[in-house]
Amino acid sequence: MDAMREQQRQFLREIAEEDRIRKSQHMQVLRLIFIHLGLIVSALLFLLPFYIIVRNALMTQPEMTAFNWSWWAKQTQWENLTTLFTDPSAPMGSGLLNSAIIATMETVGQLLFASMAGFALARIPTRWNQAAFFLVVLTLMVPGAVTFIPKYIIVSQLGWVSTLQGIIVPDLFSGFACFLFRQMYLNFPQELEDAGRVDGLGYFGLYWRLSLPNSIPLFIALGVISFIGSWNGLLWPLVIGQDPSSWTVQVVLSTFITAQTIDLPELFMGAAVSILPLVILFLFLQRYIVEGVVHSGIQG
């Protein structure tokens, strides 16, 4: 009798347990649905501005400003691209070229000088290391944008206002990148350095042949971040590029928002053209960019 009751109880308990699991599975499914719904809605919101740029860039002005919303141009206006580049009042072609030169040279220069200095600070012990490192770290205390007025003074004294070197050269020296390279090279295994020495490498050889090839991921990560930063920068090119010949693509676009003399589809085509190179870069190098963001995030 007791045994049977015990069995019955056991059975009821199992049913309850199964029910609980089924319920929690229902909860789990519901949770996943909510999560993915949230993701899809957010993704659509995030993609909306990209869509707007392309839609407007390929429309005619009356179509774009019509009161009836249309999702896509009746006839895709690829001519807007030619209009943009042949517009004598908008130096878009030279703006793109300037931006490409500036972003490339700043990226290469920053990486080269910062990695050289980072290697020296980490792997060549002299009595100057601490002082030099202190001078590098001190520059990190001051946010870059605040220094634009003092920096302008030096550039104007060098006679570099409205020149590309005026925009490029002051931004070639990154204390932050140097800091990251130093941290990286500090963790470089001593055995590898010793092996390099046995093979007859001096300090330059160790830097060029060993350290540099072994820190390529950091190079790409910092490189892409730096390229995006200088391609998208506005304040510094705005201060230095006072003549249209030295305008970057951002300055050109910014000028035409304010001027409002330009065709709206042309303006959006300009925005599209300015974004495209970076979006391509992004899609190909995303893994490295994520790494770079995490690096710069950790720095704080």
Added chain:
Amino acid sequence: MSSPVNSVDTVPDTLPIRRSKRRLRPASWRRTMAFWALMGPLAFGLLIFFYIPMVWGFVLSFFQAQSTVFPTVFVGLDNYRAMVSDYYFQQSLVTFALFALFIVPTTFALSLGLALLVNAASFLQGFFRSVFFLPTAVSYTAASIVWRMSLFNGLPYGLMNMLIGFFGVAPISWVASVNPPWYWLVLVTVRLWLQLGFYMIIFLAGLQDIPRNLYEAAMVDGAGSGWMTFRHITFPLLRNTSISVLILLLIAAFQAFDEFYNILSGGNVNVARPPLLYLYQVSFGQQDFGHGNAGSFLLTGVIVLFTLVQGRLFGFGSSDR
């Protein structure tokens, strides 16, 4: 056979010794040379384009420097006094404070939310991450074009106005309207779109560093609900990441310039002018480098102070990273 070998051997035997006595310097000297050859370019660059400008600017801030960088009239602390009591400079700091009070917590919460969502996604995780991250590639200028000329266009064909038109609300001139200050909505949303993905990535990295077995242990201990695990495991373990994100957000808010310049320019730019924009106008609109420099050193002081205080508050540095 052996004699030429011998002769070859003896000649260098004597020569290098003599040469090395003349040429060889201590190893420490060679090291110093190598050090400066590699360190030199950056050190020189920082000297010319950071330290000298900072000192020069600092000196200028004590002079009357209208349209000149070689001033002669020493005015002591007058520029600083003028800037501190300058109504527009004060307003720009108020603008920053309002902006930061809203944008810092909002970006923090939303980017953490996005990171949690993406982390919990069971399919297309990489796709969602890319979509949220992609705006990081877009410049403030290009985004301002979309926001000002299309999304928040004050005319009836602007997307927002069409949206509220569905509910029978009359079009609002988002950028030009001062009362109520709708332009804040424009400024804040453009920054959110551009920044959220960046901070989401940092949070994701933090989330992926949390050991899985902690969650399993919590399950065993009966912490079933998502909120409980977030409250007691995820959020405490994201402490260091959270501190970094807060500091980065605050510094970014301090340096806000682009979207204010692009969205409000040509209209009511003076209604919301962050400090950097005001200093830009003082230095390059009015060519007043004395006040401009005084202002930028005041601002630098405020930023450094803020970062230090924030660091102290959250115990930055004593972290167990």
